[in-house]
Amino acid sequence: MSTLQVRDLRVSVEDTExxxxxxLTVSSGETHALMGPNGSGKSTLAYSIAGHPKxxxxxxxxxxxxxxxxxxxxxxxARAGLFLAMQYPVEVPGVSTSNFLRTAVTAIRGEAPKLRTxxxxxxxxxxxxxxxxxxxERGVNEGFSGGEKKRYEILQxxxxxxxxxxxxETDSGLDVDALRTVSRGVNSxxxxxxLGVLLITHYPRILQYIRPDVVHVFYHGRIVETGGxxxxxxxxxxxxxxxxxxxxxxx
Amino acid sequence: xxxLIQSGPAEHEVSLSGPGAQTTGSPAERFTSREPEAFEVxxxxxxxxxxxxxxxxxxxxxxxxxxxxxxxxxxxxxxxxVDVVEPSSTxxxxxxxxxxxxxxxxxxxxxxxxxxxxxxxxxxxxxxIVLVRKGIxxxxxxxxxxxxxxxxxxTLVLDHVGEIQxxxxxxxxxxxxxxxxIVAINxxxxxxxxxxxxxxxVGRDATYRHINVSLGGDIVRIVPxxxxxxxxxxxxxxxxxxxxxxxxFETRLFVDHGEPDCSSDVLYKNALEGxxxxxxxxxxxxxxxxxxxxxxxxxxxxxxLTDGARTDSVPNLEIETGEILRAGHAxxxxxxxxxxxxxxxxxxxxxxxxxxxxxxxxFAEVVNRIGVPQxxxxxxxxxxxxxxxxxx
Ligand SMILES: Nc1ncnc2c1ncn2[C@@H]1O[C@H](COP(=O)(O)OP(=O)(O)OP(=O)(O)O)[C@@H](O)[C@H]1O
Ligand SMILES: [Mg+2]
Numbered sequence: 001m002s003t004l005q006v007r008d009l010r011v012s013v014e015d016t017e018x019x020x021x022x023x024l025t026v027s028s029g030e031t032h033a034l035m036g037p038n039g040s041g042k043s044t045l046a047y048s049i050a051g052h053p054k055x056x057x058x059x060x061x062x063x064x065x066x067x068x069x070x071x072x073x074x075x076x077x078a079r080a081g082l083f084l085a086m087q088y089p090v091e092v093p094g095v096s097t098s099n100f101l102r103t104a105v106t107a108i109r110g111e112a113p114k115l116r117t118x119x120x121x122x123x124x125x126x127x128x129x130x131x132x133x134x135x136x137e138r139g140v141n142e143g144f145s146g147g148e149k150k151r152y153e154i155l156q157x158x159x160x161x162x163x164x165x166x167x168x169e170t171d172s173g174l175d176v177d178a179l180r181t182v183s184r185g186v187n188s189x190x191x192x193x194x195l196g197v198l199l200i201t202h203y204p205r206i207l208q209y210i211r212p213d214v215v216h217v218f219y220h221g222r223i224v225e226t227g228g229x230x231x232x233x234x235x236x237x238x239x240x241x242x243x244x245x246x247x248x249x250x251x
Numbered sequence: 252x253x254x255l256i257q258s259g260p261a262e263h264e265v266s267l268s269g270p271g272a273q274t275t276g277s278p279a280e281r282f283t284s285r286e287p288e289a290f291e292v293x294x295x296x297x298x299x300x301x302x303x304x305x306x307x308x309x310x311x312x313x314x315x316x317x318x319x320x321x322x323x324x325x326x327x328x329x330x331x332x333v334d335v336v337e338p339s340s341t342x343x344x345x346x347x348x349x350x351x352x353x354x355x356x357x358x359x360x361x362x363x364x365x366x367x368x369x370x371x372x373x374x375x376x377x378x379x380i381v382l383v384r385k386g387i388x389x390x391x392x393x394x395x396x397x398x399x400x401x402x403x404x405x406t407l408v409l410d411h412v413g414e415i416q417x418x419x420x421x422x423x424x425x426x427x428x429x430x431x432x433i434v435a436i437n438x439x440x441x442x443x444x445x446x447x448x449x450x451x452x453v454g455r456d457a458t459y460r461h462i463n464v465s466l467g468g469d470i471v472r473i474v475p476x477x478x479x480x481x482x483x484x485x486x487x488x489x490x491x492x493x494x495x496x497x498x499x500f501e502t503r504l505f506v507d508h509g510e511p512d513c514s515s516d517v518l519y520k521n522a523l524e525g526x527x528x529x530x531x532x533x534x535x536x537x538x539x540x541x542x543x544x545x546x547x548x549x550x551x552x553x554x555x556l557t558d559g560a561r562t563d564s565v566p567n568l569e570i571e572t573g574e575i576l577r578a579g580h581a582x583x584x585x586x587x588x589x590x591x592x593x594x595x596x597x598x599x600x601x602x603x604x605x606x607x608x609x610x611x612x613x614f615a616e617v618v619n620r621i622g623v624p625q626x627x628x629x630x631x632x633x634x635x636x637x638x639x640x641x642x643x
Contacts, residue, residue, distance in 0.1 A: 050597050053589065078599035090594035094612025103608065104598035139612065140594075156598060 002065050002081060002163040002196065003027045004049075009060035011041075011048045018044045020221035021060065024198070026164055031190065031197040033207055033232060036218030037240045042200045043087050045218075046168045050084040051077050064164065079108055081163030085153035085170050087200075092140040097152070098122070100140045101159060108160050125158045128188070130181050146173035154185040164196040165189070171206040183209030204232040219243045281505065281535075283349035287314075287360055290353035299352050302531040302563055303472060304499055310390065311354050311418050311446055314361060319391030319416065326381040330374030331405065333382070338365040338394040347422040348450035351474060351505070355448040358418040362394035368407065372400030372426065379406035379434075379623060386415030386439060393419030397433075401426040401454070406623055409435045415443045415468070423451040425459045427481065432460040434626050435473070438633065443468035448476070453513075455481025462621050465492035465500040466633050472501040479510040486515040490532075491617045491630065493637045494560070496525030503533040508542035517549035520617050522610055523560035524641040534566045534580065543574040553584035554613050556606075556641065607638045 004026045011019035018041045026032050036042050048055045049062055051074040062069040064080050072080060092100070101122060106112045113121075126133060129151050141149050150170050157165055167186065171179055187210060189195045199210060207215075207229060215231040216223045217240070224243050225231065284290065292312050293300040305312075327333045338344055338359075350356035368380065399405055403426065425431050437445055445468055453459045465471040477486040492500040506515040521530040532551045553562040566580035587609060595605035614634055621627050 052593055073602070074593060074596035075599050075601050075605075078597055084597055086594070086597075090588075090590045092591045092594060092609065092612060094615035095595075095608050096615075100595070100598075100608070103600055103604065104595075107599040107601065107604070139615075160598065 001028045001194075004069075004082070004164045004196065004198075005061075005063045006045075006049070007061045009045070009048065009062060010058045011044055012056045012058050013044065013054060017058070018055075018221055019048065022222055024216070024223060026196045026198050028163060028194045028196045029190070030214075031199060031210060031212045033212035033215045034198060034200045034218050034223075035202065035215065035232060035235055040218050041221045042218050043168055046084055046087075046166045046198075046200060049077075049082065049166060050074065075107065078160075078162070083157055083160060083162035083165040085150075085157060085165065085167045087168040087172070089141050089144075089149040089153055091142050091144075093142050095140050096136065097138055097140050098136040101156065104156070105159055122159065125155055129155050129158070129185050130178070131155060147175060147178050150174055151178060151182060151185075154182050158185055158189055161189070161193050162195065163193075164198070166198045166200070168200045169202065170199075171201055171203060179206060180209060186210050204236045207232050217243065281351055283351050285345070285350060285356055285359060287353050287356040290356060293353060299503070302533070303501060304470060307470060308354075308444070308446070311357070311444075314357060315390060317361070317389070317391050319389035320387040321391060321415065322385040322387060322413070324383040324385070326378075328376045328378045328380065330371050330376050330403070331380050332367075332369045332371075333380065334367045335364055336367045336396075338362055338367075338396060341367050341396045343396050343398050343422065343424050345422075347424050347452035347478070348420055348448065350420070350448070351476070352448075354418045354446050355420055355474065358392045358420050358448075359394055362392035362420070365394040365396065368395065368397040370399040370403045370405040370429075370431075373402050374400065375404045376406065379408045381408045381410065383410045383412070384415070386411070386413035386417075386443065388414060390416040391419075393417055395419070395421045397421060397423040397431075399423075399425050399429045399431045402428040404430045406432045406434070408623065408626060409433065411435070411437050411439055411445065412467075413443075414440045415445060417444070418446045420448045420450065423449065423459070425451060425453045425457040427454040428456045429454065430458040432462065432622065434462045434621065434623055435464065436626070436629075437463070437465045437468055437471045439468035441467075441469060444470045446470075446472050448474040450476045451478070451486070453477060453479050453484040453486055456483040457481075458485045458487070460487040460489070460622075462489040463492075463502065464490070464630060465494075466637065469497065470499045470501075472499075472503070474503045474505075476505045476507065477515065478507045479513045482511045482513065484510065484513045486513070487620075488515070488517045488519075489617055489620055490519035490521075491614055492521045492530060493634060494521065494523045494528040494530050495637065495641065497527045499529045499531075501531040503531075503535075505535045506537070506547065508536070508538045508545045508547065510542060512544040513542065514546040515549075516547070517551075518617060518620070519551045520554070520614055521552075521562060522554045522556060522613065523562055524556040524637075526559040528557075528560040530562045532562075532564045532582075534582075535569075536567070536578075536580070537569045538571060538575055538578065540572045543572055545572075545575045546577045547575075547579070548577065549580045551582045552613070554610065555584065555586050556610070610634070610638060
């Protein structure tokens, strides 16, 4: 049982405060949906937890099972059990996906996986996510389509087996079939490893496949409302107007 | 006839140093001569030498008495022949090379011995010709002549190790329909200086590939040139170098398209690490009025791993006919991409290992195109050593 705890987190980018006191607790087996308008700071929250150097934490705490996440290096956070499926996965030319996956899993587990079972595991995970085997020879995300990149993020999730995963708009850019495939991948990780999930999305549709325990509304740098799955439908119907003036009007 | 001069990077990500964007100043008509005295003694004001450490090269600017001791080890498969000759006694002497600088002219005039490498017409060599040159001491001239007969297929590996101080030319005549790959590996000891011109004359429908790898030595300055003697020729120039502290690796290439329907494809990648690590890449391509149907592309990428290193990159494309298929160039120099490193680290990979992955990935595109497995394996190992030594 693991718990990611975010307390009063404040984050700035180039002297602009983006996160203005975020409180959130995600434990193993739980799925939290996070919805909010463009620019409200959802990715900022995700990247800050993962340790992206562009973001400066100016206040608050993030802990994983009581350990101070903010004092960990980026790779230490991943090895502690955090995973971020990025909104815009990064291309790393020339680094083959197979080499990358093996290097990553070796780093996370602290030892190289046994070659025979590893190849089998990768192939099975790729098949489950409808990723063609030819991808193993390609560079990491190199020339992948938008949807392929998202699937590849979930492949990594399946192989790295984190404790808590943040999925930043993994559903954006997926066709209907891919959305089902990817959701199946996330659900099987939830079942097999008791994964805790923070699922950032704009669309209630993915929530029909990945049922959230709670839905949070993120607005202007903080969580402004928390409710059940029905909250997502209400947002779909009403938008975010009731949470305040349009963002532009707020100084 | 349309005349179009394009100079400077078409795509330029970061300009870390160097002449900025515009031009090499390389004249379309480059001066060549066999007469050393026709060239002034090089200085840093000299266009051709302005990026080079001329003070350290001074011993090569006047005639010297060669006293170099170099151990040779040749592997010559059936269908190929390697003889030691007086260079000017070969019929092909001067066919491909027109010296473009004083050092090359001096080597041509003063090299009394050189290799004559021949590949029989129609021969398909079962394995590469491998010429290992291990420098023991002293300073040398070299002038070698390579002739590949019509429709032959051959790979020639030149492996330079030990302590070498040399001014050398290699003339390469590729017969009609022949395919030749030359892989030159420069991996000498500290203190070594190699000044080498590789001049190729590529026959009708022939394919010439020149792959230069610079890893060791103080100064490696190579001047690969390609001309075509018939239509339909192809040239591929690849380069890979990893410059460490104080090392100067320079490439000045010139592809002279003067025949129709030929193509050239240039890809050079350099990584630099440490104080005063230095790479220079000058890529001149000229498409003459006769060279209709030309396709050419050149790309140079430089990865600067630490402060204190400097890289210059100057592509230069001169197009003198409107009737070409494709002509392009790109040059980019930069540091590590922070996003790439973040992505890899976010998967648990420690920072130093992430950097090594990125560097290996950077070189992979060139290594994979070399097409000579034993060279590729050796290079991957050498890159690994460099990375370990650099402690990146
Ligand atoms: N370098 C920067 N300087 C100033 N503001 C920045 C910088 N980088 C990001 N921001 C701002 O931070 C805010 C939050 O961005 P973030 O990417 O976290 O939003 P988001 O909620 O994920 O939006 P979306 O739904 O569009 O993905 C945005 O207004 C963005 O413009
Ligand atoms: Mg976002």
